[in-house]
Amino acid sequence: MARPKVRLRDGDVEAFRNLAHSVISRTLAHECEYRRRGCTEPDAHEWKLVKRYNGLRVYKCKMQPEFQPSLSQENALARAPTAVCIGTIDGSLEDVLYGLHTKTRREMHVTNAFLNRGHLECAVLSVIEHGSDRDPFKQLALKWILAQNFGDVKSGNYHDVCTIESTGTGVDGRGESFGYRLIKSVDLTEYPQLSTSNDVVRARMTMCCIFRQDANSRTVRVYSKGMLDMGEEAPSFVPNSDATCTMMLSIASATEIAEAKRLTLLALQRAEYSACRSQRTCEPEDSSRETEATVTSPLPAETFDLHDSFLQKMPSDPCSVCGKKPTMSKFVRASHRSCGVCKQPVCHKCHVKRRLFARSDAIVVACCKICIIASKRLRVDPREPCPMLSA
Incomplete structure (x- = not known):
């Protein structure tokens, strides 16, 4: 299922750059504050531990907004559960970024098979920024995914999502290096709905991860925040919560992919x-x-x-x-x-x-x-x- 490339205007390119930079910078600030507080567990009054997997733990925000059937698709993420994933992954920072890095549809297809068991189809719509000698992992690209489900709970519909994906390395205000990966759903004027089939529902997601190499061991410390809305009309948060948790824990497969x-x-x-x-x-x-x-x-x-x-x-x-x-x-x-x-x-x-x-x-x-x-x-x-x- 070939998807045409997206032609971006200069204004669109700059807008996507600013969007990615703002989300990554905000998540990095949260991660730095988390480390400043000694990497303590999230406040039990605000966050609930929902799942552990290997060295990772996912917490869901307890305060969720009430379901509103009239909520617009643009603001659908407002009703999705916010989650935080913290912990460690065995391996190196290079392994994590190498495993998650995809440039072509074929590479993306095989990689997604590791990350999501319900993966069906995908496409790289446009690559805005490529890697360099200074940062070979750097990439800013528009991508599309079609999946049967994003979590363990299956629904009667397929789900697709169009995202801006940003990956690379950087140095924070204290001079310490880190890696990052952002996946955020975006609206493209050219493709308001990439699949016109009635059984495909447009999902909305945001996940931003900050990775740091542990200096004393071959482990990578992870801090990520995200949310995923399946776009269903049902008032239950169970499918969204499960899908969000699965999405957050999928990064544990990064070193296996590498x-x-x-x-x-x-x-x-x-x-x-x-x-x-x-x-x-x-x-x-x-x-x-x-x-x-x-x-x-x-x-x-x-x-x-x-x-x-x-x-x-x-x-x-x-x-x-x-x-x-x-x-x-x-x-x-x-x-x-x-x-x-x-x-x-x-x-x-x-x-x-x-x-x-x-x-x-x-x-x-x-x-x-x-x-x-x-x-x-x-x-x-x-x-x-x-x-x-x-x-």
Whole structure:
């Protein structure tokens, strides 16, 4: 479902820049005040803890306005529950921003599959600002998402939302670095309703996140505020509250997405390395392991074999990680699984299931521990094309 690009006038561009800057600055001020107070829990008289997930906690504001059926769509967020998400995510600030960064529809589609189980379709309508050497993660863009649901509660309608998305890094008034991500619904004159189907309801949302790297550990501190209105006519706040909570906790998948991108890039690099070595030597491939990626640009995705690694069987070779041979290999044709990244045999104790990026969708493979470690050492640039395996 291709969506036409949005043509913006100079006045529109400046308006979107100012909008993003104002929301991010306001959220940063709240985050700085939260840190100044020692990162204490929100006031129990005003905020209610509604959900915990890993190191994150979501609180909902107890004081909600009464439902007004006549409320305009422009002010619909006034009846959506305001939520605050605080806590930590394992990983680095680079991993969080790299995982959430999307430049194209295809990259956005696979990324959203991690963030929202109800995701159906998406589009990048316009990219206003790109990354630079100073801030490779910087992006200001208009995007569109169509989803069956944004939370665990399903409704009879599909929901779409058109947003301004801003991502990047900055330095606060105390000279401390931080990362940010803003998603805020906007109205486009050209597209008041991108889908004309009667079963699609326009949702409204705002979520702004401030990320800071913990100096003493590989964790990222998170402070975010947001709200989501599903656009339903029902007076109940349950669907909106659930959807808001799910939206806030979705950022926990950021490092998982970054790892999937890194492993996919490593798989493409290893395939290219093996192909180049075979062409140069015309000899059987050496069985030695490489723990450092030596190619900086991924091979075209068409050259990568996408056979399910769980079905690929190797001869009775020992595990490339621990050296153990398959159980009963002397009596039956037992074999280890093949790592979906390096294609080497790996036993059940030395592999984990991981998802890789593919053009159609993410795929699950067995991944050896050596490739997991090697992927973390890769230098990545979010401005480069997203690594994708062929469909």
